[in-house]
Amino acid sequence: MSVGPRKQPPARGWFRENNVGVTFYHLGGCQTSGVNDGFDWRRFLALCLGKLTQGASRFLGRGGSSFPGRIILWVDPAFIRVMAGKMARGTLVVTGTNGKTTTAKLVASILGAKGWGVCRNGAGANLIGGLAAAFLNAANFWGKVRCQMALLEVDEATVPQATGELQPAAIAVTNFFRDQLDRYGELTNTVELVRRGLREAGPRTVLVLNADDPMVAGLGKGYPGPVLYYGVEEPTLGRREKERDAESPPCPNCGEQLAYTVTYYAHLGNYRCPACGWARPRPEVRLQRLRSEGSRGYALEMGTPQGTIRAKLPVPGFYNVYNALAATALVQICGVEPGLIVRGLEGFAASFGRMERLRVGGTQILLALVKNPVGFNQVLQAVLEDHGPKVILFLINDRYADGTDVSWLWDADLERLEGGAEFAGVIVGGLRAEDMAVRLKYAGWPPEAILMEHKPAQALERAIGLVPPGGIIYVLPTYTALLEIREVLQRRGWARPFWEES
Amino acid sequence: MELKIGHLYPDLMNLYGDRGNIIVLTRRCSWHGIKATVEEIRTGEEKRAAECDVVFIGGGQDREQKQVAWDLRDRQGPALRAAAADGVVILGICGGYQLLGHEFRTGTGEVLPGTGILDLVTVGGGKRLIGNIAVASDLLGGKTLVGFENHSGKTYLGEGAKPLGKVLAGYGNNGEDGTEGAYHRNVVGTYLHGSVLPKNPWLADYLLAKAVERRGGTLKLREIDDQLERTAHAAALHQVGLGGKMEN
Known part of the structure; x- marks a missing residue:
């Protein structure tokens, strides 16, 4: 894969030093030119079959949001890698237990305000077939794409495979909660899967992590590339004491049970390890103030590397505040101006279900x-x-x-x-x-x-x-x-x- | 009548809706006119499980199970063994069930000590045994039990423990000998999540009756309208292809 001219991203801590004018250009988005642009019969066949199954599937009233993708990969296993390589501004990945779909849609809304064409798996089909189907949607029969960027939510267990194929510019991780244990075994396995995926991605990929979830924040420990954290810094929104339960995770550093000064919900909060001193990283994108407007949503104030951003979030549920923070953090690395972030957040319409x-x-x-x-x-x-x-x-x-x-x-x-x-x-x-x-x-x-x-x-x-x-x-x-x-x-x-x- | 329900390691052993069993025990107590208090007992705490009438221990992830295994051996174990001998009702689910046995030899060759209250050993297996399960329970006179199992450990019973029942659908203790769970006196262990007590109210009432009996209570458990529970039980049987065949 050809690599255009770009600066090598500096190590962690970089966002603190360069708080304005961070542009996507630095961050290793894949370049279009020269990537398999010649005609490829296999790809053509794959696209034809994919579009055909998709058409049939929709005619039958099913979404066709992942089956055609599986067909494509069967014919052309390199499909995702090649299509991701065509994204001029690279690929953004969102993973984690809860909030993937909404975070991705918030990012899409913001990038829409920016005027960028984005290729998405909006229907929540986030296994490997769904990713292929997202590119299928964006491509014509000749494999040409209209989008500059891909924005994909990826199932946690699919992260290792997906990041290897996608070589994303950034990966946002929302949270780790118990989910679907009959599928993935235990929560620690899920975290390990994502960690493995980060190794596949390589050191140019920017990590966007929830600082308030120690299992997520722990992924930043020892990560060779740049890391951007987001979190809530409004202790009055939380509870003072942390009830210990099995979901209060061990310190990623030494395994000791973490101590909390405040929790917002489940194990999200401000924590520190009593044994080794590892503590919640200070977030670059942080919620400073929040006002609930009932079923209409929230008014929020965020501190960001680009200064303070005030916006209305038109969807209820405190967890959506975290999604808005994740989205705001993720678009920091795309160099989206604060005014457009506000427009994107306020124009948000809740995603599918x-x-x-x-x-x-x-x-x-x-x-x-x-x-x-x-x-x-x-x-x-x-x-x-x-x-x-x-x-x-x-x-x-x-x-x-x-x-x-x-x-x-x-x-x-x-x-x-x-x-x-x-x-x-x-x-x-x-x-x-x-x-x-x-x-x-x-x-x-x-x-x-x-x-x-x-x-x-x-x-x-x-x-x-x-x-x-x-x-x-x-x-x-x-x-x-x-x-x-x-x-x-x-x-x-x-x-x-x-x-x-x- | 008052019953004290001890919840062992609620912070570490609480996988897969184990909390549901505590909810059911306390609710049914109140419907039976019994005052129930729940005492949570965590690792390192001096509170004694043996002072309870019913002790519950749920399942946990590998790391947590390891943590409690040593606490159980060194702190609660001796008293818990004495309690079991004294007729205290003990219910262990999944990981908790395994620790009621002699030991758990994990897949990595590690040996976790058990309490030895039930005559059984568990060995780590390769394949995870996952899915809906139905059991004909010897303990409850053939009544069926339904639930969901999810374990990699395979449990083998010794002479001193009787199987809780025979597997009608699913894997059970080890997926080999057709047995599920174990019991000895008032100690019951099972792999059934689901949670197990909500859809098998006769097991809940059996345990409560044993606890009342041990306290010398003459209280007769009241008839509770279990229409919803029975419907859910029947639906679960139906799901594993046993619809209409079993009557409770």
Whole structure:
């Protein structure tokens, strides 16, 4: 792969010294010229087959967001590497347990404000086939691309393979929570997978890390390339004491249990190791002030290498504040001006099923994916902050992509809904509706108040029937249930097909 | 009637919804008219598990399991063994179940000491045994138990422990001899997550009844409307291809 003229990035600490005018140019974006631009029959065949399957798949009403990608890679295993090489401004990768999709969409919104064409896997297809499909979307039959940049969310377990192929300019890591244990084994394995991926990426890749998550921040320790940290520096938003639990991770340096002065949620907070002294790195992009505006979102003030940025974030849920910080940090390395960052954040529309707002007549539907206890708790918190009339619909599936073990429902803090007194109705649906019903019963909901309706379409009907005028239906689906309910909404013309999402 | 439920190592051994079992025990106690208090016991703490009526120990990741294994041997172990002999109800799930045995020889050749309360040993296996599981429980007169297992350790019972049940679908103790879990007196160990007690309320009530009985209680457990739990149990059986065949 040819490498254009660029400066070698200096070591860590660099962002502190060069706080203005950091441009992407420094950071090893791959260059277009000379990279396999000749006609390649294999690639042509791969693209034809890919586009054909994609067309067929969409005609059948499926998204085709990863299957065509797998076909392409079968015909042309080098496809991702070659296409990534065509991105004039390189590739940005977002990984981590929660917040990948929203962070990527926030970055896209900001880069959109900047006017750059970005190639994305917007529908959340983040395994290797989904990455290939993203490039397939951006390319014509001859393999020419319209985009200058790729912005891809990548599943944690796919990071080693993906970074080797993509040679990204930057990798942002959001957080590590327990998720899908039946797939990846234990959390430490997940962190190791990502660490392995960073070695594949090579030393020119910039790391963008959540300073408040020690498991993430630990990735920066000993990393040879530049590292940019983001985090919350508003202790009044957090809790003082840290309740010890198995998710409070060991020090990445010496293995001792970390001590916290403040936590924001789960194990995100300000920590230090009592044994070896390793502590939370000071973030370059930091939240300084935050004001909640209820279901409309937040007003936030961030300190950045480019100075203070004040913006409205039009989506509720405190975890989205972290996503906004991650996005702001990631675009620092692209040299996006503060005014455009503000425009990008304020023009953000929630991504596919992540606090996505839809309107059906006089009723609002808020779709909020739930896939692990920490994310579930954060969504419940956001629901509780809305004191208006509301109905809640849980759609729980246990297919492979959801995690086949539903035990995690018992780790989510459903008790905080206090038996559902605030709700005009509760419906459980999906393949494991019964499990959710039992969970609610033990969280204090009267069993007779829990309506069970396995099929998403019927469950939604029930919710619409129950919601008071002007109320909100909160739909909390697992991943495959989200795809199903989205399809129902789309068939009725209430939502756009997800592959048309920007 | 008042019962004290000891939750051993809630900070380290709490994988896969083990917390659900504590939620179910306390809720069902209140439905039965029993006052329940939960005492959390962490590594290094002097609080004695033996003073409880029911002791619960969940599963953990490898690193955490190692941490508690030594605490269990040196601090809680002797008292816990005495408690077991005294008829205290003990429930161990997955990693906690393994530590109720003599030892756990891990895949890396390390030997974690167990409490030896149940006559069994566990050896690290290559393949992880993952998936939905259903068991016909000898302990509960053939009633079925459903859950989800996820373990790489393979457990083999000795003479002194009886299997909790026979595997109807899934792997169980080792994926070889068709047994799942183990029990001896009032000590029960199992690989079932799910969580195990919510969808198998008869196991929860069995444990509570044993605890009440040990305290010399004459209290008869109340009939609880378990309609939802039974529906969920039936759905789980259906999922492993046993729909309609089992009656509880």
